[in-house]
Amino acid sequence: MPSLKGVMTDSESTKLAEYMYSDYGKEPQKVEEKKAVLSEEDKKSAQLVKANEALFNKYCSSCHTTVIGVNESGGELTNVYEAPYAKDVIHKLKAETKTKEAFITFVKEYINEPNKRKSLYGKKAIKDFGLMPSLKGAMTDSEATGLAEYLYNKYDK
Numbered sequence: 001m002p003s004l005k006g007v008m009t010d011s012e013s014t015k016l017a018e019y020m021y022s023d024y025g026k027e028p029q030k031v032e033e034k035k036a037v038l039s040e041e042d043k044k045s046a047q048l049v050k051a052n053e054a055l056f057n058k059y060c061s062s063c064h065t066t067v068i069g070v071n072e073s074g075g076e077l078t079n080v081y082e083a084p085y086a087k088d089v090i091h092k093l094k095a096e097t098k099t100k101e102a103f104i105t106f107v108k109e110y111i112n113e114p115n116k117r118k119s120l121y122g123k124k125a126i127k128d129f130g131l132m133p134s135l136k137g138a139m140t141d142s143e144a145t146g147l148a149e150y151l152y153n154k155y156d157k
């Protein structure tokens with residue numbers, strides 16, 4: 001695989017490795033054990049994160065995360081992108097919207113109604129990938145709020 005040096009900070013890569021370990025390596029009983037030591041509040045927020053992560057995986061990640069595919073020209077394995085990488089989009093939008101409230105409002109609106117004129121991420125992405133398709137009706141309003149908030153917190157640094 002190509003080196004991803006510099007793509008994330010050391011603490012981010014630690015978190016990622018921990019996340020992969022916990023997601024793929026665990027027996028169901030072990031998950032239960034871990035839950036038992038969490039406070040009620042931690043449990044609740046962990047459940048929320050899981051629910052929002054599931055939304056992201058279901059509705060967004062197919063385009064907004066890297067997919068390893070076969071390059072058409074050379075038949076080599078390469079990164080294939082359907083859309084700008086989620087982390088880049090979130091960082092840019094945070095800078096543009098300034099407040100968390102404005103960020104959440106923008107993301108929710110964009111999910112329902114992608115629009116060339118409203119785009120904050122930029123015309124270049126639209127030119128490269130085409131306009132994002134509307135996902136109106138895919139989730140409830142409160143799910144969309146949760147998802148937007150999750151994205152805001154996920155890419156905190």
Ligand code: HEC
Nearest residue numbers: 059060063083110114119120121122125126129130131132
């Ligand atoms: C079918 C592919 C696809 C899916 C699924 C998808 N997107 Fe996108 N998204 C795109 C493309 C392509 C762009 C870049 C062009 C644009 O901005 O419209 C984009 C851009 C964006 C932007 C930047 C908007 C701007 O231009 O300022 C946000 C925010 C975004 N997506 C959020 C999401 C969220 C949240 C989800 C899941 C609920 C999602 N997208 C699902 C393809 C997708």
